[in-house]
Amino acid sequence: MGRLVVVSNRVTLPDESRAGGLAIALRAALAERGGLWFGWSGTCVRQASGAMHEYVDGDIRYAVMDLSRQDFDDYYNGFANRTLWPLLHFRMDLVDYTRKTYAGYLRVNALFADRLASELRPDDLVWVHDYHLIPLAQRLRERGVGNRIGFFLHVPMPSSDLLAALPHHRELFAALSSYDLVGFQTPRDLERFQDYVRLFGGGRVIGDGLMETADGRRFRGGAFPIGIDVPTIADQAVKAMNRLPVRRLQESLGGRALAIGVDRLDYSKGLPERFRAFERHLERHPNQGGRITFLQIAPPSRSDVPEYRKLRRELETLSGHINSGHAVPDWTPVRYVNRDFPHDVLTGFYRIARIALVTPMRDGMNLVAKEYVAAQDPENPGVLVLSRFAGAAQELHGALQVNPYDLDGVADAIARAHAMPLAERYARWRGMMDRIEAYDIHAWRRDFLRTLQATPATVSPAASAG
Ligand SMILES: O=P(O)(O)OC[C@H]1O[C@H](O[C@H]2O[C@H](CO)[C@@H](O)[C@H](O)[C@H]2O)[C@H](O)[C@@H](O)[C@@H]1O
């Protein structure tokens, strides 16, 4: 079997800790098999983009590229995170499209292809990740790369009518056909993409995941829900109980139940709605008032993008408003923490939380939901309150599933979670644990790569060049 080459915008270098499910998942996937991880260095430079840096950690080699401030602004802050991110999360109202940022996105993809092409060996299996790099395979094919190349979309695929509202949508999404396999988080995401291919892409859906473009090129699609490393997280959670930040949090609760939320500060995560739903819980269930403390961990994310800065201000106001209306001298209902925690400390926080609030308005998967389940004490598991619009809802049927737009419904789910007897908590948790153990991060990686390797040669013809 050839070498695995993983390509993503976000790379977690050795000893680096960074919030974000993609980087955490890819590190776990590469740890098992080794290979090359290629992507952005995380650094913006004054000079032109393109300088490469290399690091080696065990079986993983990292090759990362610097970007100039201009390229970073156009490609990452601009087209990736002000155009594609809102579009793919069904937020047309926030889409900001300019030809300038689109040109920057294409320019950076071409540069990734230039640098990557010279690294590749003929039998490498190339696996590209996420919306930052949709055109990458097409650019690689133009440079004569004939390797099997797979693509995985970590975020949702929205309705085809929304995709079709994007200027140049056909050029952009047709580029996906240069991949041999395009993976989505859920079957529903795949279906929506196939609708797009049929209705707006000028192609056809042949069946069994196979699609054909207007000019007869065939490629495959599939659903591969991303998982986590369950035993590692369960083990981290047990050990974290002795760590100072976890002990201090536990002591600070004074016997009250903890409800926890852990999310990048992103408008897709439904944080203002969650804060309001918690306030609604205090109003609708006064008998539980004062018995649950809500801790929201929300590390800042993409702070150069105006919508993210606005959200930060909104949450500061909202948490202050809820606390001023409901706090008593010995209890503050909302603790809002704007910083990043190491992954293993988080697992301890999950373990002492009776309730997890995972209520995004849209989310590709949401690994926090799965991590919360893996970190629970089997003798006394907590309850997951989960938005039905997270990809994880397709698998975690034991969660209390909610509609995050229905604040009363979320408020009542919090109350139900708080009052839930142990036998029901255990039964729900066990079913979710069985699922995340059966299809974990390693199963996800193997399933995707096996499918990519098994894609018939006719589906990945050298003819797809150009
Ligand atoms: O790299 P950033 O801009 O700092 O953002 C962090 C990552 O956010 C998104 O994560 C997604 O991937 C997760 C794992 O599959 C999934 O659970 C979650 O639902 C997605 O939102 C983004 O897609 C990544 O590219 C970013 O690295």
Ligand SMILES: O=c1ccn([C@@H]2O[C@H](COP(=O)(O)OP(=O)(O)O)[C@@H](O)[C@H]2O)c(=O)[nH]1
């Ligand atoms: O302070 C933090 C906050 C989050 N995370 C991790 O960041 C990831 C978030 O992934 P998720 O899929 O939930 O959402 P994303 O941020 O990728 O959209 C999870 O593994 C979290 O444990 C972390 O390590 N430290």
